[in-house]
Amino acid sequence: AQSVTQLGSHVSVSEGALVLLRCNYSSSVPPYLFWYVQYPNQGLQLLLKYTTGATLVKGINGFEAEFKKSETSFHLTKPSAHMSDAAEYFCAVSGNNFNKFYFGSGTKLNVKP
Amino acid sequence: NAGVTQTPKFQVLKTGQSMTLQCAQDMNHEYMSWYRQDPGMGLRLIHYSVGAGITDQGEVPNGYNVSRSTTEDFPLRLLSAAPSQTSVYFCASSWSGTGELFFGEGSRLTVL
Numbered sequence: 001a002q003s004v005t006q007l008g009s010h011v012s013v014s015e016g017a018l019v020l021l022r023c024n025y026s027s028s029v030p031p032y033l034f035w036y037v038q039y040p041n042q043g044l045q046l047l048l049k050y051t052t053g054a055t056l057v058k059g060i061n062g063f064e065a066e067f068k069k070s071e072t073s074f075h076l077t078k079p080s081a082h083m084s085d086a087a088e089y090f091c092a093v094s095g096n097n098f099n100k101f102y103f104g105s106g107t108k109l110n111v112k113p
Numbered sequence: 114n115a116g117v118t119q120t121p122k123f124q125v126l127k128t129g130q131s132m133t134l135q136c137a138q139d140m141n142h143e144y145m146s147w148y149r150q151d152p153g154m155g156l157r158l159i160h161y162s163v164g165a166g167i168t169d170q171g172e173v174p175n176g177y178n179v180s181r182s183t184t185e186d187f188p189l190r191l192l193s194a195a196p197s198q199t200s201v202y203f204c205a206s207s208w209s210g211t212g213e214l215f216f217g218e219g220s221r222l223t224v225l
Contacts, residue, residue, distance in 0.1 A: 043218050043219055044156075098209065100158055102172075104155050
């Protein structure tokens with residue numbers, strides 16, 4: 001069975017501050033992990049993914065995430081928040097056939113000027 | 114390039130009515146799927162398909178039917194709508210084996 005837990009349904013940061021969005025997963029198979037972003041009234045788009053190889057993954061818009069197997073975590077970070085980062089972020093896990101994706105409940109990021 | 118196109122964008126139904134949400138993609142993706150998004154619950158997989166003629170159930174398939182007669186289209190049918198099916202529905206597609214889902218803009222369904 002696979003599942004994803006995102007701590008914090010709402011996170012608020014000041015512009016220029018560090019962004020940290022937390023994601024923990026459970027998986028009975030080696031997981032493939034993803035972060036998606038959803039802007040208002042739009043579909044989701046991929047920020048970054050971990051499948052194999054380097055555990056620190058860089059994505060679009062300056063975001064990165066680190067896969068930590070011992071902590072079953074895949075937290076998303078960005079060193080300096082921008083107003084345009086305000087959106088909802090979803091962590092997801094999939095098995096190695098990429099047929100079923102399990103999404104977390106989402107974290108809404110608010111960026112204050 | 115249109116990507117993933119969903120229609121309609123908004124729909125209001127009465128309990129017991131049937132309808133079909135349409136999804137089409139022009140990227141020649143083998144994999145297509147339907148999700149529903151509810152507040153505080155993220156996205157949950159309803160049904161998916163790995164190619165024409167092949168479909169399978171996701172987490173929440175009850176009350177929904179799908180078929181995949183062509184690579185491009187993957188319609189989602191509600192045979193007898195219930196208020197519990199009020200949600201935002203997303204269609205997503207990908208090349209098999211890549212894990213990158215491409216999403217449509219969503220269809221907001223209200224069942225009264």
